[in-house]
Amino acid sequence: MTSLSNGPRPTEPADLVDLFTRLAHHRAHEPVVFNESIQAWEAFSHQDVTRILSDPATFSSDMSALVPSDPDIDKIAKGNLISIDPPLHRQMRGLVSKAFTPKFVAELAPRITEVTAELLDGLAGRERFDLVHELSYPLPVIVISEMIGIPSSDRETFQRWADVLLNNEPPADEPLLDALGDQVAAIAPTVREMGAYMLEHVRRRRVKPTDDLVTALVDTQVDGRSLDDDEIVWFTALLLLAGHITTTALLGNTLLCLDSAPEVVEDLRADRDLVPGMLEEVLRMRPPFTKLARLTTADVELSGTTIPAGQIVFAWLASANRDESVFTDPEVFDPRRESAKQAGFGHGIHFCLGAPLARLEAKIAVNMLLDRYRDIRVDPQGEIDFFDVHALLGAKSVPVLVQPR
Numbered sequence: 001m002t003s004l005s006n007g008p009r010p011t012e013p014a015d016l017v018d019l020f021t022r023l024a025h026h027r028a029h030e031p032v033v034f035n036e037s038i039q040a041w042e043a044f045s046h047q048d049v050t051r052i053l054s055d056p057a058t059f060s061s062d063m064s065a066l067v068p069s070d071p072d073i074d075k076i077a078k079g080n081l082i083s084i085d086p087p088l089h090r091q092m093r094g095l096v097s098k099a100f101t102p103k104f105v106a107e108l109a110p111r112i113t114e115v116t117a118e119l120l121d122g123l124a125g126r127e128r129f130d131l132v133h134e135l136s137y138p139l140p141v142i143v144i145s146e147m148i149g150i151p152s153s154d155r156e157t158f159q160r161w162a163d164v165l166l167n168n169e170p171p172a173d174e175p176l177l178d179a180l181g182d183q184v185a186a187i188a189p190t191v192r193e194m195g196a197y198m199l200e201h202v203r204r205r206r207v208k209p210t211d212d213l214v215t216a217l218v219d220t221q222v223d224g225r226s227l228d229d230d231e232i233v234w235f236t237a238l239l240l241l242a243g244h245i246t247t248t249a250l251l252g253n254t255l256l257c258l259d260s261a262p263e264v265v266e267d268l269r270a271d272r273d274l275v276p277g278m279l280e281e282v283l284r285m286r287p288p289f290t291k292l293a294r295l296t297t298a299d300v301e302l303s304g305t306t307i308p309a310g311q312i313v314f315a316w317l318a319s320a321n322r323d324e325s326v327f328t329d330p331e332v333f334d335p336r337r338e339s340a341k342q343a344g345f346g347h348g349i350h351f352c353l354g355a356p357l358a359r360l361e362a363k364i365a366v367n368m369l370l371d372r373y374r375d376i377r378v379d380p381q382g383e384i385d386f387f388d389v390h391a392l393l394g395a396k397s398v399p400v401l402v403q404p405r
């Protein structure tokens with residue numbers, strides 16, 4: 001985040017550059033394709049991506065019919081809002097939204113500020129550190145653990161779960177259906193461990209309520225219906241995973257974007273009201289989830305191509321977000337851009353429930369970094385470690401150099 005940044009630019013992983021080239025090629029020439037190697041369809045234009053995400057009746061989020069049945073894995077479906085279709089989705093989302101209100105999130109601001117300050121206080125006197133290890137990972141995981149009511153000191157365990165569950169992307173050149181069986185087998189032990197941990201917590205709260213989110217979920221009722229243990233366990237597990245690693249990615253991606261746009265850092269320092277727009281722009285250019293999967297329930301036409309029923313379709317958020325017909329100069333990182341159409345949080349009924357929380361955490365963290373450091377930049381001598389870009393667009397490690405005020 002500096003105009004002084006004069007070292008070599010941080011190298012992007014080669015497969016990220018390749019990915020954006022491939023997406024641009026498809027937008028221009030083949031906006032909907034059947035990918036032979038993975039035996040699944042892909043859609044690249046903003047129009048098709050939003051169409052897919054707006055039509056859950058034709059593009060289902062429930063993939064359970066495709067994966068081999070496993071008693072423990074099957075339970076996930078009960079609370080995993082992301083993979084539930086209407087009409088159940090509406091009921092579940094209504095129930096959990098009652099506990100996860102904008103007021104509930106806004107009230108977290110003082111605590112988020114306090115945690116961010118404590119983490120940065122711990123770095124006093126240091127001019128070189130890893131932004132992800134010291135801030136972008138611990139901040140969201142502490143916040144989400146406290147919300148759920150589980151000890152944030154268990155975060156190494158949460159990180160291990162996230163590594164197994166989110167870094168388990170099927171190989172890009174193997175038919176998806178073949179790979180799904182192996183995937184289920186690979187994640188089953190972690191799923192069992194996570195389920196047992198959360199179940200213990202839910203049972204504790206049923207007998208000893210507090211003011212955490214799990215207590216609120218236990219108490220929530222709509223039309224006389226309340227959530228059962230499996231629903232609370234797997235909804236909370238989803239929050240724990242979705243609620244930290246994506247925000248970690250957003251904060252790391254923010255630093256990488258700002259490091260290559262020193263003029264934007266100057267603008268932010270002059271006008272902090274630009275911070276929220278800048279964060280939307282990071283999500284547009286580097287959405288942590290690059291694509292979302294859906295299953296067709298009927299034959300459907302997209303951009304003149306007919307996709308038969310029963311097919312997996314990937315809606316490429318990372319491509320929609322750079323669609324030239326929607327975003328002028330899409331390769332330019334512009335914090336003043338009208339970004340309402342960026343799809344980094346998804347679109348339609350599954351639009352990210354945690355978006356207000358992620359935005360709040362990132363805004364507080366960026367403002368505090370700008371307050372505390374007159375200069376912060378990616379360490380040209382350090383090495384950035386990226387996740388597999390097909391699993392998550394983000395970094396596991398971003399070494400930085402800082403100059404405190």
Ligand code: HEM
Pocket residue numbers: 061081082083093144238239242243244246247250287288289292293343344345346347349350351352353354355357358
């Ligand atoms: C859904 C991205 C942070 C909880 C989603 C979806 C995306 C997304 C793309 C849509 C999935 C789909 O349609 O299949 C992100 C990004 C984040 C972030 C980029 C951070 C920068 C969070 C946080 C939480 C959270 C902090 C919770 C504390 C959820 C939940 C859903 C969801 C519960 C499912 C909503 C539904 O199916 O109705 N997120 N998310 N996310 N996200 Fe996030």
